[in-house]
Amino acid sequence: MTYQQRLRALLSPTERATFSKLNTPIKIQNYLDHFPVKYFGRKGEPIIKSPKFAIKAKGMHCMEGALVAATALAYHGHKPLLLDIQSESYDYDHVVALFKQNGLWGAISKTGHPALRWRDPVYKTVRELAMSYFNEYFWPEQDRNHRRKTMKAYSAPFNLAKFKPEKWVTSDNDEWVAEVLDKSKHFPTYPARVRKNLRKADLIEIRALKLSERRSD
Numbered sequence: 001m002t003y004q005q006r007l008r009a010l011l012s013p014t015e016r017a018t019f020s021k022l023n024t025p026i027k028i029q030n031y032l033d034h035f036p037v038k039y040f041g042r043k044g045e046p047i048i049k050s051p052k053f054a055i056k057a058k059g060m061h062c063m064e065g066a067l068v069a070a071t072a073l074a075y076h077g078h079k080p081l082l083l084d085i086q087s088e089s090y091d092y093d094h095v096v097a098l099f100k101q102n103g104l105w106g107a108i109s110k111t112g113h114p115a116l117r118w119r120d121p122v123y124k125t126v127r128e129l130a131m132s133y134f135n136e137y138f139w140p141e142q143d144r145n146h147r148r149k150t151m152k153a154y155s156a157p158f159n160l161a162k163f164k165p166e167k168w169v170t171s172d173n174d175e176w177v178a179e180v181l182d183k184s185k186h187f188p189t190y191p192a193r194v195r196k197n198l199r200k201a202d203l204i205e206i207r208a209l210k211l212s213e214r215r216s217d
Contacts, residue, residue, distance in 0.1 A: 004077045007165040011075075015052065022072040025099045029108050029118050031072075032065045037112040048178055052170040062095050063178055065110020069097035070160050071169050083107060083130060084155035084181045085116075091139050091150040095181070098126065098157055105129045114211045127187065130154035134189055136209065138201045147200040153186040 001009075008016060022028045038059030049057060051071040054064040070080035081098040094116050096107040106121030107129060115136035123129035137151035158181050160168055168174055190198075201209075 003161050003165065004074060007071070007074050007169060010166055010170050011052075015055075018055070019072050019075040023076050025069075025073075025101070025106060025108055025121070028069050028072045028097075032060070032069065032108065032110045035059050035065075035110070037061060037110070048174045050169060050171045050174045053172070060110055062110050062116075064174075066095045066097045066108070067160075067168065067174060067177065069108040069110075073097065073099060074161065074165070079157075080160040082155070082158040082160065082181060083126065084158065084184070084186070085130065085133060085137070085151055086153040086155075086182070086186060087137065088148075088150040088152055091137075093182075094133070094137075095178075098129075114209060126157055127154070131189065136205065138205075138209070147206065149198055149201065151189050153188050155181065156185045156187070158184050 011019065022031055036059045038057065038061060048063050048067075049060070051064070051068045054060040054068055060068065066082050070082060074080040078099065083096050083098050085094040085096075087093050094109075094111070094113075096109040096119075099106050099108065099121065101121040104121045105119075105123040105126055105128070107119040109117050109119070111117055116133055119129055119132060123132070131154075134149065134151050138147060138149045160177075168177055
């Protein structure tokens with residue numbers, strides 16, 4: 001049994017009908033965009049739900065969205081790849097699903113953030129794609145941490161196919177995925193000596209990044 005077949009066998013007829021329609025990265029992104037951004041479950045619920053339960057909850061944050069996108073990619077025979085973007089301790093990390101078309105990399109992203117979104121498949125390398133997030137990756141408050149850019153590292157493509165699909169697609173809790181991803185191989189965005197030369201965000205950039213597609217439920 002292939003990985004694709006094992007994953008499909010886990011899903012209900014309704015879930016298979018949903019994922020069967022998500023046969024391109026654009027369709028997957030459009031599907032994710034219909035959900036509101038939800039960062040935490042109700043009391044007692046896991047912070048990171050599996051794709052099965054994130055869809056049922058009718059809301060998801062970036063990690064859950066990336067897992068749903070990875071499931072859709074795997075459903076259609078592609079590698080379920082994640083990219084983790086690590087930030088400074090006072091900012092939030094971000095996770096996207098990676099895909100490749102015509103030898104070029106793109107990314108599917110679930111976020112209400114105006115800049116940390118979908119990336120068209122135009123990037124020759126994963127680093128090139130990851131660094132497209134760098135300039136707008138900062139804490140959007142004028143007087144906190146001096147408007148510094150906060151993206152400090154990005155991961156190598158993280159292949160979820162190394163785990164059985166039942167371990168992450170339909171499990172009760174996927175918080176372990178975030179832990180393993182965070183400990184996986186990462187690359188610094190820049191050498192330490194460069195930090196002092198980074199330009200602070202403009203006030204107009206700060207105002208722009210306060211935009212949000214949807215309020216969190």
